[in-house]
Amino acid sequence: MLSGWYFFKPDEARALEAIVDRLIPPDDLSIGGKDAGCAAFIDRQMAGSYGDSSRLYTKGPFMHGLPTQGYQGDATPAMRYRAGLAAIDAYLKKAMSNRGFAQLTAAEQDLFLKDLEAAKVDLGKIDGKALFNLVLQNTMEGFFADPIYGGNRDMASWKMIGFPGARYDYRDHVAKHNQPYPHGPISIGGSPDWSRKG
Amino acid sequence: MARKLPRKDVVIVGLGWTGAILAHELTESGLDVVAIERGPWRDTATDFNIGYVSDELRYAVRRDLFLQPAQETLTMRNTTSQTALPMRDFGSFLPGTGVGGAGVHWNGHTWRFYPSDFNLKSHLTERYGAARLADLQIQDWGVSYDEMESAYDRFEYLCGISGKAGNIGNKIQPGGNPFEGPRKRDYPLPPMEMTYAPTLFAEAARSLGLHPFPTPSANLSKAYVNPLGIAMGQCTMCGFCERFGCANYSKSSAQTTVLPVLMRKSNFEARCNSEVLHVNLDATGKMARGVTYVDGNGEEWEQPADMVLLCAYGLHNARLMMLSKIGKIYDPQTGEGTVGRNYAYQTNAGVQLFFDDKNFNPFVAAGALGQTVDDFNGDTFDHAALDFVGGAGINCIPTNGRPIGFRPTPPGTPRWGSAWKKATRDNYLKAFGFSSQGSSYAARGNYLDLDPTYKDRFGRPLMRMTFDFPDNDIRMSHWVSDRMEEIAKALKPRQYVQARRNKSWNSVPYQSTHNTGGAIMGADPKTSAVNKFLQSWDVPNVFVIGASAFPQNAGKNPTGTVGALAFWAADAIRNQYLRNPGPLVQA
Numbered sequence: 001m002l003s004g005w006y007f008f009k010p011d012e013a014r015a016l017e018a019i020v021d022r023l024i025p026p027d028d029l030s031i032g033g034k035d036a037g038c039a040a041f042i043d044r045q046m047a048g049s050y051g052d053s054s055r056l057y058t059k060g061p062f063m064h065g066l067p068t069q070g071y072q073g074d075a076t077p078a079m080r081y082r083a084g085l086a087a088i089d090a091y092l093k094k095a096m097s098n099r100g101f102a103q104l105t106a107a108e109q110d111l112f113l114k115d116l117e118a119a120k121v122d123l124g125k126i127d128g129k130a131l132f133n134l135v136l137q138n139t140m141e142g143f144f145a146d147p148i149y150g151g152n153r154d155m156a157s158w159k160m161i162g163f164p165g166a167r168y169d170y171r172d173h174v175a176k177h178n179q180p181y182p183h184g185p186i187s188i189g190g191s192p193d194w195s196r197k198g
Numbered sequence: 199m200a201r202k203l204p205r206k207d208v209v210i211v212g213l214g215w216t217g218a219i220l221a222h223e224l225t226e227s228g229l230d231v232v233a234i235e236r237g238p239w240r241d242t243a244t245d246f247n248i249g250y251v252s253d254e255l256r257y258a259v260r261r262d263l264f265l266q267p268a269q270e271t272l273t274m275r276n277t278t279s280q281t282a283l284p285m286r287d288f289g290s291f292l293p294g295t296g297v298g299g300a301g302v303h304w305n306g307h308t309w310r311f312y313p314s315d316f317n318l319k320s321h322l323t324e325r326y327g328a329a330r331l332a333d334l335q336i337q338d339w340g341v342s343y344d345e346m347e348s349a350y351d352r353f354e355y356l357c358g359i360s361g362k363a364g365n366i367g368n369k370i371q372p373g374g375n376p377f378e379g380p381r382k383r384d385y386p387l388p389p390m391e392m393t394y395a396p397t398l399f400a401e402a403a404r405s406l407g408l409h410p411f412p413t414p415s416a417n418l419s420k421a422y423v424n425p426l427g428i429a430m431g432q433c434t435m436c437g438f439c440e441r442f443g444c445a446n447y448s449k450s451s452a453q454t455t456v457l458p459v460l461m462r463k464s465n466f467e468a469r470c471n472s473e474v475l476h477v478n479l480d481a482t483g484k485m486a487r488g489v490t491y492v493d494g495n496g497e498e499w500e501q502p503a504d505m506v507l508l509c510a511y512g513l514h515n516a517r518l519m520m521l522s523k524i525g526k527i528y529d530p531q532t533g534e535g536t537v538g539r540n541y542a543y544q545t546n547a548g549v550q551l552f553f554d555d556k557n558f559n560p561f562v563a564a565g566a567l568g569q570t571v572d573d574f575n576g577d578t579f580d581h582a583a584l585d586f587v588g589g590a591g592i593n594c595i596p597t598n599g600r601p602i603g604f605r606p607t608p609p610g611t612p613r614w615g616s617a618w619k620k621a622t623r624d625n626y627l628k629a630f631g632f633s634s635q636g637s638s639y640a641a642r643g644n645y646l647d648l649d650p651t652y653k654d655r656f657g658r659p660l661m662r663m664t665f666d667f668p669d670n671d672i673r674m675s676h677w678v679s680d681r682m683e684e685i686a687k688a689l690k691p692r693q694y695v696q697a698r699r700n701k702s703w704n705s706v707p708y709q710s711t712h713n714t715g716g717a718i719m720g721a722d723p724k725t726s727a728v729n730k731f732l733q734s735w736d737v738p739n740v741f742v743i744g745a746s747a748f749p750q751n752a753g754k755n756p757t758g759t760v761g762a763l764a765f766w767a768a769d770a771i772r773n774q775y776l777r778n779p780g781p782l783v784q785a
Contacts, residue, residue: 023614029623050260057267057286059652068276068704069283110615117613136614144601145255160619161626163561163601166252168445169434170562177394180627181559188250 005040006047007078011100012085013039018102020139022109030160031153033139041142041151042081042135051078077134084131087123088116147187154192158185200490200498206232209489209503211474211518214299215757216743216764217509218452219356222426222460223768227776230465232501233509234491236473237265237296242453246302246443254600258441263303264288265295265511269473272513273649276666276702278530284652284660290704291543291711292441293511297470298452300511300711301757305440305565305597306416306449308359309754310350310762312576313343313379318750321577322587330587334670335540335640337749340721340730343379346762349769353761354385354414357450358422358430361385361414375411375570377578390419390433395558395630396569399594402688408573413595414758415566416450426459437598439565449565469493475656477506477522477740486524486740492656504779505739505771508717509764512746516541516646516716517661525727525736528645530664536727536735538646540718541663542751544710545590545636545671547679547699550606551691552629559627560599568595571685574678575753576637586673588637590753592682596630606631608693632685634678636699638714640750641668646716666702675699712756714748721783729783731770732763738781743767 005013020033020042033039049055053076065072075083089100092112096104104112115121117136119129142151144158146166152158158165165185173181185191207229210217221231240246240263256262265288273282294300314321316339322331363384364374371384389412392400400410417433424430433448447454460466471494478487478500488502508515519537520527526535571592572578581587598604606629611621649662667675679698686694720726723735732747734740743764745756752759774782 024619025616027616027619029616029619053286055266055268057271057284059284061651063281063283065283066276066280068702068706069274069285070289070706071286072283113614139614140605141255141259141602144605145259146253148253149255157601160623161601161605163599163626167561168248168252168436168438170436170559171432171434173559173562174391174393174435177397178557179559180557181562188253 005043007043007051008046011089012082013043015085015089015101016042018109019113019135022106022113023136023139024143030156033143035153036143036156037151037153038139038142041145041149042138044150045138046078046081052076080131080134084123084126087126091121091123148189155185155187200500202500202502205502205504206230207503208232208505208507209234209501210507210509211489212299212508212510212514213297213452213468214294214509214511215301215452215761217507218456218460219761219764220507220509220743220768221466222456223765223772225460225463225466227772228465232467232469234472234474234489234501235297235468235470236269237470239468239470240297240302240443240453242443242445242447246445248445251442251445252436252438254602258600259602261292261441263294263296263441263443265293268655269295270514270654270660272661272663273652274663274665274705276664278643278664282649282662282664285705289706290709291713292708293513293711297457297468301451302443302453303441304757307566307595307755308354308357308414308416308758310379310381311343311752311754311759312377312578314577315752316341316343316346325577326581326587333641334587334668335642337540337640337718337720337725339749340719340726341766346766347379347382349762349765350758351382352765353758356424356426356455357416357761358387358418358424359385359414359416359450360387360390360419362389362412364411373411375572376409377572377575385414387419387422390415390417390564390567392569393559393562393567393596394556395596396567396594398689399632399685400569402685403571405688406684408571410569410571413566413568413570413593415564417564417566418448424455426456428455428458430454433564435562435564435567437561437563437600440597474518475521475658477518477524479523479737483523484737486737505741508740508742509744512716512744513646513661513713515742515744515746519717519727519742520648520661521658524734524740527647530643530645533642536718536723536725538716539725539727540640540715540749541644541646541665542638542640542714542748543665543703544712544751545638545667545675545699546633546709547636547675547682548631548633548697549682549686550629550631550695550697551686551689552606552608552625552693554628554692557627558596558630560596560604560630563596563598565597566595568593574681584677586670586677588639588671588674588753590634590636590675590678592632592634592678592685594630594632599626601626609695632682634675634682635710635753635755636671636675636678637753638671638751639668640715644668667699672699672701712745712751714745714751714756717742717746718749719747720749723785729781731774731782732767733770733775733782735785739779741767741771
């Protein structure tokens, strides 16, 4: 399905795949973020208008704002990932015997992510908590978006929660209060059932 | 240097709801009309196609149909003592762009304001005394509900609104909103069929002696042919409504109710991807000569016209007036100037309920499919013993189950990991919420003007928004949240979680695209920018149509009133102005 990485370099991709696989770990409810394609999803987003902020207002001057004024930095999401993953790698290699995120045990990875989320990791000029929030947001986007974007492989998240996906006519079910919806999900790209027959 | 085009009778800035209605009405009078729209041409089959429209990431999260901040944004601050900074991304509100405007991707709640909303200052002063309003800058509209009734009716029938009347000719109708102003006839279509959550909400509200009723909806309960002969389909409750165009011709918009007729007229023309820079005034500054705009190739054109109608989004109407020097910009220190005055918003709060034994199928939904309780809205209840004015509609309108945005989990749930996943799975089908949509009453320090620092892509100043929730509105919202808590308890959930409204207004999380004021209507040119017919006091061949005209905002969605104002202004132009061009009200 994937034809290589559009934005991330191999080391970045390995680290990001390890991160998304802890944010959404494989367990008996679903596949993990890595197998679902969340890192590939983020990669493609970074290569487009989301990654380069080309739809946003990016004129200066850039000033430190109040929380009610929203993000006021001049770095685009793509720049934040590049610098952020490098800072995480440098931090961990120093603190964890020259191992990067992908080389940590699952327990060590979880501990680091919890500390990052709680603003307990000093990444120098980079706001670790804001970086964590960006990665978490994008990972969830990838896991729950339509599979056409490269994440949510086989509609894994939709099957898990019971979202029927890109269906467009529920008229037969409006009055069926408190009853489970009987059909599985479909994607904008269709359903595996449609092409596997015959 | 702008190249000059042949004269038109009327130039309309923006081809959304108001622009389309005005264009239709004025071309019926034989006028030669051009609409200049800065966004793209959009139509159902080509741009809201069922094959790809159900795309949450593209439309709801990346907001593909909306105005992009790179094209225009605003700066914001909460008080005049702060430095305004640009909203680099939109968050709290999401203006539209393109043909159909925000009417393409609205939810479709279609309200009439209450009679007492229109003469709010007089009404509240008489009932509670002037001291109660001392901290606010509440004003009368200069137009009455009775004058607006027929315009509301025409908009509702244009749209095929699905609802249940509560008051026909002063006779209260069972099942409707008993507090509404009298209407001359019922809605064109019956209410939508109810999903489970609003049904339970209504039962709980009734058990408390309240008066729930089906929310008036522009998602159609049945197939419909409107007075222009345009056919629409029954809503399929797909749950891809707000932030999406409707693929099914089931949500009222300019595309589904006006444009199929308007676009065939030889005396109408739409020019898309063309942004109006300013209205051109003559040497006296008292008459508009037309507009100057930049087309999609970056070329500048001058379009002369006898009349200019500002039909952009309300905020952009106010900015265009400022950039064109139509009227004087409001100064909060002196209280002088009218353009930018009385910017208001919406004061919302919510509650989420979690159950163990119920399945709500949240994806079976439509933008306006739900139930409303209006017992605590506007002045439907006695405020004598209370410490605020205004109120809120309480709405149970679950609009979607789209899972990037809708993943309810109880407080304390981790945001990631296996525990997060389990809670997400366990609660997705078993939770719903309802919310209060509160009035937003004008205050002296809440206003719009031009930013001194930040510029748009053409080098023009961005508009600056200075806003925070007035104390009155915060007190109102908390009191209504207490009432919502009573309804929540009556529903007997496993757990309910309130989201109360507090200061300060935060521009980041989405709240409401109900920005009002900035070019308000009224009877006094000292305190209003346009007269009761939405005609500029200063430049009488300019009309400014939209929620920009609201002197303050009610606890209701604005589009019904915006659509009615479009018909109201069109009538004034057709029946009065064209016969005798000039001020329709003497200052």
